[in-house]
Amino acid sequence: xxxxxxxxxxxxxxxxxxxxxxxxxxxxxxxxxxxxxxxxxxxxxxxxxxxxxxxxxxxxxxxxxxxxx
Numbered sequence: 001x002x003x004x005x006x007x008x009x010x011x012x013x014x015x016x017x018x019x020x021x022x023x024x025x026x027x028x029x030x031x032x033x034x035x036x037x038x039x040x041x042x043x044x045x046x047x048x049x050x051x052x053x054x055x056x057x058x059x060x061x062x063x064x065x066x067x068x069x
Contacts, residue, residue, distance in 0.1 A: 003063050
């Protein structure tokens, strides 16, 4: 929610206007995006980076995906 508020306020406003709040989609979305939606080799690399750098990486990747779509 903080990332959307700071960097994509229009997207956040649109989602909230339609009663779609981050708590409804974040957990399942993170798992789906990083397990089912990326090639297996990339998924492994993302989780390696996550283990090395922590949650920052997943938040950054999620931000990029939201911004692209």
